[in-house]
Amino acid sequence: MEDILKKAQYWMSSFFDNETKNKVQLLIDQNKKELEESFYQNLSFGTGGMRGVMGVGTNRINKYTLGKNSQGISNYIHKTLPNQAHSVAIAYDCRTNSNTLARVVANVFAANQIKVYLFPELRPTPLLSYSVRALNCTCGIVLTASHNPPEYNGYKVYWKDGGQLVPPQDEEIIQEIENLNYEEIKLVGNEELIELLDKKIDQKYFEEVVKIGTFDATPEARKNLNICFTSLHGTAIKTVPPILEKAGFSQVHIVDEQATPDGQFPTVKSPNPEEPEALEIAIKLAEEKNSDLVIGTDPDGDRLGIAVRDLEGNIQLLNGNQTMVLMTWFLLEKWKKAGKLSGKEFVASTIVSTPLMKVLTEDYGVTYKEALTGFKWIAKLIKDHPELTYIGGGEESFGYMVSDVVRDKDANSAILLTCEMAAELKAEGKTLYQKLIEIYQTYGFYQEHLVSLVKKGLAGAEEIKQKMIDLRKQPLSEINGEKVVLIEDYSTSEAKDLQNNETKSIAIPKSNVLIYYTENGTKVAARPSGTEPKIKFYISVNEAFSKVEDFGQKQEKALEKINAILKEFGVEK
Template identity: 70%
Template sequence: MRNILDKAKSWLTDTFDKDTVKEVQKLMDTDQKLLEESFFQNLSFGTGGMRGIMGVGTNRINKYTLGKNTQGISNYMKSAFPDETLKVVIAYDCRHNSKAFAHHVADVFSANGIQVYIFPELRPTPLLSYSVRHLDCHCGIMLTASHNPPEYNGYKVYWKDGGQLVPPQDREIISEINGLDFTDINFNGNSKLIKTLDASVENAYLDEAVKNVNFNLSAEVKKNLNITFTALHGTSITTVPALLEKAGYQNLQLVEAQSEPDPEFPTVKSPNPEEPEALEMAIKLADKQDSDLAIGTDPDGDRLGIAVRNKQGELTLLNGNQTMVLMTWYLLDKMKQSGNLKDSHFVASTIVSTPLMQVLTEAYGVKYMESLTGFKWIAKLIKDHPELDYIGGGEESFGYMVGDFVRDKDANTAILLVCEMAAELKSQGTSVYEQLIKIYKAHGFFKENLVSLVKRGLEGAEEIKQKMIDLREHPLKEIAGEQVVLIEDYQTSKAKNLQSHESHEIDIPKSNVLIYYTENGTKVAARPSGTEPKIKFYISVNTTLEEVSNFETVDKELDLKIKAIKTDLGLTD
């Protein structure tokens, strides 16, 4: 506690503004628990950048923690690109303080002699990723906390390739930041170096999206698709309607009550399309309008949730793995039909996503590549393999990236891809749901489930840490009656076969992830979240689907198997 008090006292100096000093003093006088939460650690970069609760302190998102990061990045850019005119682009979402934080960040960059481009109002994350390369910038900053609760905000950092920071830049920048004191931050912005962007960048992005998802469907086919869309109070209201209109889709219904950006997200418990409740209003409107699809995005417009009509005509939510598999199938199948598939093409996904992605991709004779969780690693695959051509790829957490003009998950372009697929299938007398079942029949019925255990604060962080230690020191021998045959430990980069007792190296960057495989193909992965106070367990089971007519029966069997695994591991949703 002494160390925490010392850190807090250092925030009572004239380095910090009067409001900050007053709030820190109040915590010291009245709320020791909150003081501890606010100062017990420094916020750090995770799989999605830096994200946390807003407030005073080193463990909070505020002007000073963001300013320190920005000063460190400025210093690093000067040393990394000594003879170049440095440029950055900044965007922000709908959250409390996002606009103010964006301008604080712009001030620090410009105070360090760096040219800054900033969007005039809220815009989605994939547009920021696109803008980095489009404007030939060295760095991009997105102020967002994605789908976290209203009290959160965050700071995503993109590098020259448009992807988020990866090694070695991330470690080098963190080292630079850690070497700074808050007194080193230069907040004295140079307005001459800050330029507000016009609509030309956004228009170029929308044009590229249409270009990347254009399968020459007729106007009539597109007209016959009925779409309901919700922005969940976030940024995608600025891009999705414009994109669909540009692509020729006319029948779009908006959930008006969720179209206005609002940092409190008043109509949902969580603005996360991974949560079924988030799309309830969209589904109700879609039923009323007899829509074929109900679609929603998270507040910064990079994740998408989709509901499609099942065999009974009811709107059914797809999970992230199912959506990813369907989009990949459509891309591969269209390219195969046109004769455009080449040996140099590849599809990418992550180590905790469904194994069906690899099975499906390789069935089309295309190279499959796997990365750690987070789209920065998929972007790194593209950068590291210029000899290969990226088709598309995704991860189970409702993210997908079509083509490489954006280097992060992109709900806008993915929504357009889903609409193309749904419109064409509808014109053929079938549906997205029926196509998913056909994929299961052809390649195996894979079903996944995610369990996220929330563990907040200092005690929660220790509990998550201990859970991963226990799983390593006392590895599971069996899961729900199935013998474990392989354990992959991405922290040690070792994979051990428990039957042959042989080990091999894992050629993927180190990460705090453990994956168990059983004799029957069950897969269970455990990893702490990089951006939230959670430990996540990813469960995948599979079997064969001999006949389409057996789908419901086999689906229930896999549900029971997943339930047994969760019971055996002591996991609850």
């Protein structure tokens, strides 16, 4: 506690503003537990940038922690790319304080003689990724905490290729930030170097999205598709409706009570389209309007949830793996019909996603590449393999990246692609759900499920750490009565084949992920989140499948197996 008090007293020095000093003093006097949580560590970068609770302290999102990030990045740019003109694009979402924090960040870069292109109002994360390349920037910053609770905000960093930072560059920049004292932050910006962007960049982005997201659906088919959309109080309200309109989808019903951006997300418990509850209002509207599909996006507009009509006509939320498989099938089919598959293309996904992605992709004669969790790794694959053309890819966390126009998951292009696919299928008398079942008939039925254990604070972090230690020290030999045949430990880059008693190296960067595979194709992955206080368990099971009428029975059997596995791991569904 003595070290924490020392850190807090430093924040009472003359460099910090009076409001900050008063808040720190209040914690010292009245709330020792919150004081500890606010100062026990420096807020760190994870899988999707830096996210944290807003407040004072080194472990909180505030103008000083974000200012320090920006100063460190500025120093890194000038040190590694000297004697050059540099620029940065900056965007922000609907979060409380995002606009003011974005201005702080802009001031720091401008104070360091780096040209700033600042969006004048909230914009989705994928538009920022696009803008970095479109404006030829050295880097890009977006202020967002994605789908985290309202008290959170965050800071994502993109480099000149439009992708998020990856090793070793991320570690080099983090070291630059850590070496700084707060007094070294230049908080007073040069206004002449800050340019507010106009709508031209939006229109260029819209044109690119329509180009990569539309194929053969007729104008009539697009008009005939009945869509219900909710932005869940987030930024996608600025992009999805105009993109759909530009592409010719005129039958779009917007959930009005969730259309106004609001960082408190008043109509949902969580602004996460992965959660069925988040789409309840949209589904109700869809029933009233007899919509074919329901679409929801998270606050920064990079993640999407899709709900469709099942075989009985009920609206059902697809999981991220299912939407990813459908979009990948559609892209592969279109590339095949256009004669564009030459053997030099690839599709990408991540190590915790469905095995069906590999099976499907390779059936089309296309290279399948797998990466660590997070779209920054898929973006890195594009950069590392210029000899291959990227078609599309995604991961289970309700994200997809169509083409390489944006180097991160992009709800806008993924939504348009889904609508194009749904319009074509509807014109043929089919639904997305029916097409998914056809894919299962061809390749086998795969069922996935994700469970997250939330463990907040210092004690929670220790509990998560211990859980991973236990899983490694006491590895399972069976899962739900199925023999474990392979264990992949990405922290050591080792894959242990238990059948042949062989150990092979994994040619993927190290990460705190452990994956079990059984003799029957069951896959269980354990991974602490890089941006949230939780540990995630990813379950995948599969069944042979041929008859449509057996689908319900197969699904029920798969879910029973998943429940049994979760019970074994001591977590609830």
